[in-house]
Amino acid sequence: MDTGFFAPLLTGYEWQLSLYAAVGIAAVTLIGKYLVLLIPAFRAEHARNAAMRRSKMTKPHYAQNQRWNRRWGPVFLIAIFVGVLPFCLTAGSQPWWQMLLDIAAILLVYDFFYYLVHRFLFHDGGLLGGPLMWVHAVHHRQHNPCRQDSSYIHPIEVALGLGLYAGTIFGLSRVLGDFHVVTVVLTWVAFSQINLHNHDLWETDRFPFRYLATMSRMHHNHHARFTGGNFATITLLYDWLFGTLDHGHGYGKTKVAIRARSDASGIKKPPAEAGG
Template identity: 25%
Template sequence: MDDLSYGARNKRGDWAPNEPASTAPVFTFPPQPLKFLKWLPHYFLPYNVLFALSAVAWWYFVLPEPEVMKALAWGWVLKLFAANAIAVFLFFGAFELKLYILRSQGNRFKYNGKFPAEQCSKAFFFERQNVDNMLRTFGTGLPIWTGIEVFVLMAFANGWVPWLAFAQNPVYLFVLALLVPIIHETHFFLLHRAIHWGPLYKWVHSVHHNSVNPSPWSSLSMHPVEQFFYLGTMFWHLIIPSNPIMALYQLHFAGFGAIPGHVGFDKVELGEDTAVDSHAYIHYLHHKYFEVNYGDGLIPFDKWFGTFHDGSKEGEKQMQVRYEKKKARLNAKAEAKKSNETDRAGA
């Protein structure tokens, strides 16, 4: 495919789409029914249906009977961990193999023209981004993923929380399945905004932002604290009346669903004339500019709070205005502090 038919590349080799990034036409006023109907298939395909089916597969083919899950036992816990690790290796690795190792589509549709393997940095273990990202994913991410999963499944199995059966609650659970991405987006935005606060950013979130040029293995490459709270979106199903399969879907949506935002390409080519949209541009801009696009665009939180960047020149100007205002506030605060210290010294 000719990526220049869809966007432009600058002198550095970075590609950007012709159309500015936009949020989903869901929470818009006035409503846009035709635009919503055109967008609706993207709410399900290809990712959301895949993550939902994976939750069903885990329930029927990986997990034991609920009676077994009432108690901790190495057998079923290790089997679950192995299934999670193999699935992450295959799913994340498929994108990595195609786009970053074989480079089957070169840098077509790649936002950042360079590949992480071409750049070394002391910010990473062994100065290699992919090595660092994989160590963090498998070293802390997968154990935390599995630990959260085990706790929530035990809660359902022991009756600590309500377990709604599909046969008795089909409509409610169907609606809940539709709301899983919305729960994730709300959870992610609130968490993401919080960990950009100075001390938390320095000690926790900066680990993830070391990957300025994200690739598939960057998806879950986080500080363990961030991994716990990010994957902890599954805990919402201990509060909301739910079903363990719905809880698994919520977890898989967060875990496997981190891939699209970090794949680094706007489109993944499937053939000469076909490709799948990654919907990664909004989050790529966050990695590029740090203080924009704290959400993924399903809910227009960033538009509501004035932190949205659509990748256009106008978006760039708006971001610079915010930076200048922030700089002015910090300078004024520093001056006030300096003035107070001078007054106290004089007294």
Template identity: 40%
Template sequence: MTYDWQAGLVFLAVLIALTKIIKFFVFKVPALEQERLKNMEVWKEKRKLDKYKKVMQQTRSAGMYTNLVFILLVCPFFINLAPQPIWKIFLDLFIILMVYDFVYYLTHRFVFHGQGFFRKIHAVHHQARDVTFIDAHYVHPLETFVGVFLFVSTIPMLTLVLGPFHAVTVALAFLVFTQLNIINHCKVELPFFPFKTVSWISARHNAHHENMHKGNYATITLLYDKVFGTFC
């Protein structure tokens, strides 16, 4: 196991570049820019609340430090720049996301929606109703740490079986992980092609926020909810 700093730099560069490129082009679409502005209006009101200021500051710190430890100290041990076919990159991407989402589904359903301490921790996030993108960050810092840790620990665990992943594969997985978590919380009302699916995803997560007893526990896909009968 070697610390591949070059692969680490490529991972970081690809992640930053793709995030900026996608953000730039997505909001060039008039319908999506309109939805962004609607979310921003709600954000301006919610950010005035003291509880939002405090929790979001703590959450950002928890997420930032956990991500930095992963990016700088952990990730370079489990990625490389060995040439790989495109199909292998996307197959590994699929495996990472599906394994993480299964672990997250179990954690969300039986730990955060169980009884006791972690249920109270998760209840902070469920204070949000009629969610918009800002509510993706309205999370108790301990829950933020657990959520990020579940994802970043998926990478080294899988490398024990599959070997190191390409830097681009992990960058894509990290991008999907972060952006889908935000999309889940966006208020999107575009019930027409090609945005109907995004609106549907948003509506399903909003239903989860309305009642902690409802399902929809996964975050990348609702496949596990359908398989285990918790889809609502």
């Protein structure tokens, strides 16, 4: 069999490193969860979210969606770990500061493009009219989400989200050079855990947990209405830069409209909405 056409590709195909990355991500996630749950505050929040998940799983449409994504999720992950990451990884020695810079670069670049996709494709951001609102509407059935609701989404959104993340790693690796396996492991864990935490029902609002409380609260503001802001997922940086921060009263024109309705009805803040 003539492999001449594929030889240049196969030369840089590090499937072993991709396998190491997959094992490392699983190991760090499991060990990290065990260590985190040794802290009482995290244990209490975990119990709160687990109880809500059990309650939601009694609803047929919710359980069906979770089964759907358990079926499709592994397919997308295999595609990434077989078709993308082997071209982006190295085990060569790198200084720790370079790894930190690479982690920050991946997360910030991904978050910028996710902000654009979330605002202009998944919502009616005013530019494209929200052509994929029907896809994202599945996720927004949960007005008061819990941790598990991070995965209550349409499979198309799963593919787009993971594809955007993997595409960010691949694109940056062409510019910055291959990323160390440890860099990709830590970045993947941070990416997934931040997305999970944003959906947490989180009540502990004291030092040193206040940032976690803020991030959860801001994402719940987004879920409360389909017209809410806070479109970024890793930080609130791009919402701050582009004027879409939502502290519970909407943003821009939606903020004015919500306040006008509140004033007309005599309600000074938006009414609480029930979970989906």
